[in-house]
Structures are given as structure tokens and as C-alpha cells.
Amino acid sequence: MKIKRKYITLVIFAALLLFLFYKLLVVDVPMLYVTGAGSPWRDINEEALQDIASGRKTLIVLRRWQQKNTEAGDLIVAEDLAELKLFLRDKPDALAYLPWFCAEPDLRILRYFGVYFWDAEYYPLAARKFVRGLPRYRRKAVRNITLGGEVLLSSGAGNIIDRTSDVNYPWRRVGRILRKADLTIVRLGAPLVFDYVKPRRPGLIYGRAAYAGGLTYAGVDAAALAGSHIGDAGATGIRDTLEALNSRRIVPLGIAQSPELAYTPSLFRLGGFSVAVLAGGLGAEKYTDTDLKGKALTYYASADPERLVLAAAAATADVTLVLGTARPPAPSVYAVDGLGSLIFDSAGKEGVIKRYFFYKKRLVAVDSLPVFLNDRWYTEIK
Numbered sequence: 001m002k003i004k005r006k007y008i009t010l011v012i013f014a015a016l017l018l019f020l021f022y023k024l025l026v027v028d029v030p031m032l033y034v035t036g037a038g039s040p041w042r043d044i045n046e047e048a049l050q051d052i053a054s055g056r057k058t059l060i061v062l063r064r065w066q067q068k069n070t071e072a073g074d075l076i077v078a079e080d081l082a083e084l085k086l087f088l089r090d091k092p093d094a095l096a097y098l099p100w101f102c103a104e105p106d107l108r109i110l111r112y113f114g115v116y117f118w119d120a121e122y123y124p125l126a127a128r129k130f131v132r133g134l135p136r137y138r139r140k141a142v143r144n145i146t147l148g149g150e151v152l153l154s155s156g157a158g159n160i161i162d163r164t165s166d167v168n169y170p171w172r173r174v175g176r177i178l179r180k181a182d183l184t185i186v187r188l189g190a191p192l193v194f195d196y197v198k199p200r201r202p203g204l205i206y207g208r209a210a211y212a213g214g215l216t217y218a219g220v221d222a223a224a225l226a227g228s229h230i231g232d233a234g235a236t237g238i239r240d241t242l243e244a245l246n247s248r249r250i251v252p253l254g255i256a257q258s259p260e261l262a263y264t265p266s267l268f269r270l271g272g273f274s275v276a277v278l279a280g281g282l283g284a285e286k287y288t289d290t291d292l293k294g295k296a297l298t299y300y301a302s303a304d305p306e307r308l309v310l311a312a313a314a315a316t317a318d319v320t321l322v323l324g325t326a327r328p329p330a331p332s333v334y335a336v337d338g339l340g341s342l343i344f345d346s347a348g349k350e351g352v353i354k355r356y357f358f359y360k361k362r363l364v365a366v367d368s369l370p371v372f373l374n375d376r377w378y379t380e381i382k
Contacts, residue, residue, distance in 0.1 A: 081098070147321070224279030
């Protein structure tokens with residue numbers, strides 16, 4: 001039987017109307033499990049969901065977002081986000097369940113079966129709402145800025161690189177995390193030199209310039225050089241380090257051939273989002289040496305905290321990051337410190353990878369990943 005053309009047209013028209021209805025009125029809102037900063041919770045799995053359903057753990061929800069299918073034996077309904085935070089403070093072992101756009105940096109967003117929401121290509125939890133005006137979540141609007149602690153490509157790390165003939169070896173478990181970021185920054189704690197000779201004096205730390213290849217493998221975009229050992233190979237070692245980084249398009253931070261340049265923020269553009277980065281010095285303010293040709297070399301480090309604060313306040317980017325103990329002069333300036341080590345020169349050390357997630361220029365989450373040096377001499381995430 002031949003179907004009349006007018007019926008085909010009506011079916012296509014109805015399908016288009018249905019599509020427009022869903023496009024304009026139906027919003028799928030990702031839902032997040034969160035806790036307070038002092039909570040022992042880190043992730044959600046089957047056991048945790050059973051604890052919530054049975055009432056062994058308290059679940060807190062916003063009244064507007066209370067769903068009929070919420071399975072919780074001990075349910076607390078908060079009127080607004082402020083009240084929800086108070087409940088979390090009073091019950092640190094409780095969890096909360098809220099829409100993605102209510103997430104704030106002072107709430108710890110839990111991983112759902114190992115998947116971190118801001119990091120996920122796909123996230124399974126969502127509430128379907130027939131409400132206009134709700135913000136739609138767009139994965140492409142997320143910007144991930146990842147910061148690692150001190151990288152020491154010398155001593156223990158240098159020995160294992162030489163033994164394995166693999167400059168990427170210390171990074172094998174953390175490289176994937178660092179490469180996923182839109183901007184990755186670490187602190188390079190010791191110089192990397194071309195004409196390497198093993199240090200003759202105890203306490204001197206430096207490595208081979210070729211070790212910088214591991215930074216490229218890990219997707220490092222910028223490296224702060226103002227560390228306490230950065231002058232261990234003299235000003236010529238700093239020159240070699242700058243050359244090794246620049247040749248790999250890694251931006252050096254915190255050291256330059258003039259004080260003004262040392263305190264000048266480096267600007268990174270992540271789509272329509274601009275980030276200025278400064279690094280505070282841990283060592284000397286000035287390094288002077290003479291190379292083999294008798295030419296004087298002088299480098300300056302950003303070792304003055306007060307001047308660093310002034311430079312951060314003068315930055316005109318959407319967000320300014322300061323690596324080091326600096327007092328943030330404005331709400332858009334974030335001081336990052338206490339990361340410990342990332343690539344270790346000896347055993348028994350730990351550190352933290354800190355990830356800042358921005359959504360349309362707004363900081364929505366700060367995620368911390370503890371790391372340690374395992375017995376195979378590469379860094380591993382706890």
C-alpha cells in the first residue's frame with residue numbers, strides 16, 4: 001500500500017516539533033555527590049550506595065531537587081545551599097546530592113565509581129527537568145589547570161632514567177593525568193645541564209638536559225625555576241635549563257635576565273579564557289657566573305613575596321595563579337603552595353597534584369590527588 005505524501009510530511013513535522021520540544025524545554029542536569037572539606041569520603045561505589053539506602057549514612061538533598069526515586073534511609077532535606085553546607089559541617093560523615101551548577105570549591109566532589117565529574121567525557125547521573133532557564137552543562141566549557149609539586153630530575157630519578165634508558169620512566173603513572181589538563185605547571189627544583197658531570201660536592205643537585213624530554217611526555221606547559229637548588233650548577237646551569245625548556249616549548253617561570261622579567265606574569269590563553277602565572281622563588285634573588293668564554297651571566301629570581309603580590313595584583317587575565325607562599329591580593333588570584341614533590345630524588349616522600357576546574361571562567365572545583373614514590377621508582381597516585 002502506497003503511503004500518501006501528506007502523511008509522510010506530517011510525520012516529519014511531528015518529529016521536528018518533538019525534537020524542538022526536547023531541545024528547548026527538557027534539560028538533563030548532571031547530579032553530583034559532594035561532602036564537606038573535612039569529610040573522610042573520597043568516592044562513591046556500590047558499598048557506599050548500600051550504606052545510604054539502608055540508613056547507615058545520611059544523605060542531604062536540596063528540597064527543589066528532591067527526587068522521588070532517591071533511595072536513602074536517613075534523608076535530610078535542606079531549603080537552600082547555605083543550609084545544606086551547615087548540615088554537612090555538623091555531620092561530617094554525611095553526603096549531599098545536588099545539581100552540578102550548585103557545586104562550589106569548598107565542597108568536595110566525590111568520584112562516582114572512579115569517575116570524576118569535571119574530568120569525565122560521560123557522566124551517568126542526571127535529573128531530567130522540564131524547566132526553562134536551567135543552565136545546560138557543556139563539557140567543552142570546562143578548563144582544567146593542573147599543578148604538580150617539585151620535580152627533581154637528578155640523583156635517584158636520574159639514576160633510574162639512566163638505568164632504564166627512558167626519560168619518561170618516572171612519569172609513567174602520572175603522565176596521563178597531567179596530559180589531560182588544558183594547562184599543566186610544575187616546579188623544576190634543580191637545573192638540567194648539557195655538559196653533565198656528576199656533582200663532586202655533596203648537596204649539589206642537577207641532572208642532564210636530556211631529562212627534560214620527560215616533561216614533554218607529561219604534557220608540561222610551564223615550569224617554575226625559582227627553587228632552592230636551581231643555582232647548584234651556577235648561572236650556566238640556569239642558562240642550559242632555560243634553553244632545554246624553550247627548545248621544548250615549555251615556558252620557564254620565575255627566573256629571567258632582568259628583575260622586571262622575573263616578575264612579569266606569563267599569559268596563557270585557553271580558548272576564550274586567559275590565565276596569568278607567576279612563580280615565587282625559594283632560593284637566591286640573583287645568580288652570577290662566568291661561562292667558559294669568560295662572558296658574564298646574570299639571572300634574577302622572583303624571590304621577594306611582596307613584589308610577587310604586587311605583580312599578581314597588576315595582572316589583567318581572567319585568573320592569576322601564583323606558585324609560592326604569596327598573599328592573594330584579589331578574588332581572581334589563587335596562591336598555590338604545599339604541593340610537596342612530584343618526581344622524587346629519594347624514597348619516602350609524598351606530594352599532591354592539584355587540579356583547578358573552571359566552568360565559563362568560574363572556579364567550580366579544586367581536586368587533590370595524593371602521590372608518592374613507589375618501590376619501582378616512579379610516582380604513583382594513591
